[in-house]
Amino acid sequence: MLAGLETREVSAWFGARKVLERVSLAMPAGEVTALIGPSGCGKSTYLRILNRMHEMVRGAALSGEVLLDGDDVYRPGRRPAEVRRRIGMVFQRPNPFPAMSIKDNVASGLKLAGIKVTRDEREHLVETSLRQAGLWDEVAGRLEAPGGSLSGGQQQRLCIARSLAVSPDILLMDEPCSALDPTSTRRVEETIAELRGQLTIVIVTHNMQQAQRVSQTCAFFLATHDTPGRIVEHGPTEQVFHHPRDQRTSDYVNGRFG
Template sequence: MTDAIDTAVLPRLDDSLYGIETRGVSAWFGDRKVLDRVSLSMTAGQVTALIGPSGCGKSTYLRILNRMHEMVRGASLSGEVLLAGTDVYAAGRRPADVRRRIGMVFQRPNPFPAMSIYDNVASGLKLAGIRTDREHRDHLVESSLQAAGLWQEVSNRLRSPGGSLSGGQQQRLCIARSLAVSPDVLLMDEPCSALDPTSTRRVEETIAELRGRLTIVIVTHNMQQAQRVSQSCAFFLASHDTPGRIVEAGPTDRLFGAPADQRTADYVNGRFG
């Protein structure tokens, strides 16, 4: 017997693309302020790269976008995070619903190692509370693996453990798991930092293939990667006595080719950080 399809929670069936925007976002861990009044608009269907030295608040900002910041004891924030014009922190908005629409891929691949490749992807549906029948689930697993650039490599071993895949394949499996619930936005926190150059290239190719289908925000310390994959860029900076803030944001080619701020020019040309 198959599960009933719950049409109330199935992903949207239209082709709309949504950007994400923050207005005056500040963040604290206890009494320590780590971000100061960050306002940034991330264009729908494009890749926005967040760059800057370690400790300037990029990953904290990324986690604020899908309400993971509040999971840290003592963490707090102010400001607005707008998806489709609605604040994701508005009263009555459930964090689980926000995270279904704004997915996350972490620095290190985190598939369920003993769970099969198929079940790893399908687990995204279960975690999001999406109930569907087997035929539809099969379709979502296949289409998600195809979108993540992994289908041809695993289609004949879907029942093999996810932990049997290489590091780069595991990262693309995690991308497929996020895509299975049809998010509007995909957040990526240094997704290639633990990967070899070949695996990095495949993940970057996957990002390029996903561009135009959803909005992607990526944190990276690799300046060449930021130039290769993103259309817009935001440079974060902090010091020992001031919280992180955006120095400059705009089209990637301008930030790297003709930055308006000397600190941006120094950073992207490797003179600090």
């Protein structure tokens, strides 16, 4: 059964500075939710709150609930490592272990998550994860090559495969194509489309065309110089882009500010 993710009244601070204000959002199971909005409006902070990476920053604090299948990931006694296994993260820039082989890069996710498998299970997971990430056909004959020998787009898909190896319920993606060329971007988007229905994906993107191509649900964040980030509007992607309820949403998606 696919897992859904929801936040209720989430606010966040870095020291005394409030960066998010009472964000409530449901991210439907098995769908892609895009988070859009100008730089500095709290999208990436919100994404990191979802798998408890926000609390790793000195002086960071938050309030509210983050519910994974109805269970708060911040409840007392819940282990952050277990949360991060179920809610994986792909970062803006590819971050494979450059000297480690392609195969070991994928399998490193298992070790980091403390998942013990047999040699045969490990081999199967490596292949399955690389296939899911759309990379298998390109690297099957050179699995012992260093991860750093791959192109930027391939390295990003390798990082996706590493995240998938631990069988997460949710995959968070923080501008995963911002450092990639158009061809690599297309391949990552194809991977996202193929993963839809297998797990729940939340992606931060500044590319409005990409948000429309890959997502089914969209949330528009906005902040001003004296107010923290908050959601102005959210709903089906088609509605947010073509029939927005708020004029600020219309202005942003049509390139009139931001």
